[in-house]
Amino acid sequence: MPHRNKRRPLTLRDVSEASGVSEMTVSRVLRNRGDVSAATREKVLTAAKALGYVPNKIAGGLASQQVNLVAVVIPSLSNLVFPDVLTGISAELDDTPYQPVIGVTNYSLSREEAVLYDMLSWRPSGVILAGLEHNLAARAMLDAVSVPVIEIMDVDGDQIIDSAVGISHRQAGRQMAEEILAAGYRKIGFIGTHMPEDHRAKKRLEGFEAALNAAGVTLAAREFYQGGSSLSKGRELTERILQRQPDLDFLYYSNDMIGAGGLIWCLEKGYDIPGQLGLAGFNGVDLLEGLPVRLTTTDARRVEIGRRAARIVAGKEPRPDNGKLALSPHIMPGDTIRSVG
Structure with a gap:
């Protein structure tokens, strides 16, 4: 497995020097012993967090080694996108000594920090995590490890930790x-x-908006929601936006789940799709195969992203030269956009 060209692993001595207390005291704090003052505890924890230090939970005889686990950190298991990514990861690791271990962040950066702290304490042989956006503590931990770190799903960013495998979402919108x-x-x-x-x-x-504006078109309406995506949410939001602005002739959904719900609602209400109203989603999930009308969408290359990330972690292919492996999103034509010509 190719390791990153990083500094030596952080030790208790590094935290001791950064906090100005002894290594024994640092050890007591990190083992949550109660015989340390609150002020000293705060100094140690602040220094450890800034350095990105994570205690090693491997037994003493193995303390200098790593385990054959790959930490995979994703936002959700209920989102239809990420099981496909995990399928790709598992397929590529199946013939290797490595096993994926899953952590879920629920789209929370603070939760991601906690998940990473726990998973890195077991010294995995690689890390695969969704997204390029992390808080400072999570980034410090990831910068401190000496194993491959692959950020997946996205390549639209300049602060890549090690390698990124994904698509350009700006390109997909355009x-x-x-x-x-x-x-x-x-x-x-x-x-x-x-x-x-x-x-x-x-x-x-x-x-999406940049391409519209370049053609002299302004986005006419927006509808946002919080929480998980569902068919019912897509129905609700589609009804709401069309009640507010009935002259819309196209709806672009941020994912296929709400797009499918919107399509079903429009068909029930007798809309001429795609003549009166066009629709498009994003992701290309299998759910679309069961709809009476096929929703136009974008293939986000989910399985391939998982496979390629796992290949880099397992040493089956080299780290990309510039740190980014950009896969091309492509439109999956359906029945919800008028034919041209």
Whole structure:
């Protein structure tokens, strides 16, 4: 397995020097012993967090080694996207000594920090985690490890920790906007999650709006929601946005789940799809195969992202030269955009 060219692993001595207390005291704090003053405990924990130090939970005889585990950190198991990513990871690790171990963050950066702290304490042989956005403590921990760290799903960022495998979400948004404009739609609405919670959806919307604006078109309406995606949420939001602005001729959804719900609602209400109203989603999930009308969407390359990330961790392929392995998103044509020509 290729290891990153990083500094030596952090030790108790590093935390001791940074906090100005003895190694024994540092050990007591990190083992949560009660015989340390609150002020000293705070000094030690602050220093350890700033350094990205994570205690080693491996038994003494193995303390200098790593285990054959790959830490895989994802936002959700209920989201239809991530089981496909895990399928790709598992397929590539199946013939290796490595086993994936899953941690779930629920789209919370503080939760990601806690998950990483626990998983890194077992000294995994690699880390695969979703997204490029992390808080300072999580980034410090990831910068401090000497194993491969692969950030997945996204390549739209400049602060890659080690390697990134994913698609450009801005490119995906631009592609869909160009497809919609080419089909003659001009009064376009967007339905998606609140942007602070979904960085990749935010980047898609940025690319989408940039392409619209370049053609002299302004996004006519937006509808945002919090929480998980569902068919019922898609129905609710579609009804709401069309009641508010009935002259819309296209709806772009941030994912296929709410897009499918919106499509079902529109068909029930007798909308002419795609003549009166066009629709598109994102992800290309298998759910779309069961709809009476196929939703146009974008293939986000989920399984391939998982496979390629696992291949890098397992040493089956080299780390990309510039740290980024960008897979190309592509539109999966359906029945919900008018044919051109």
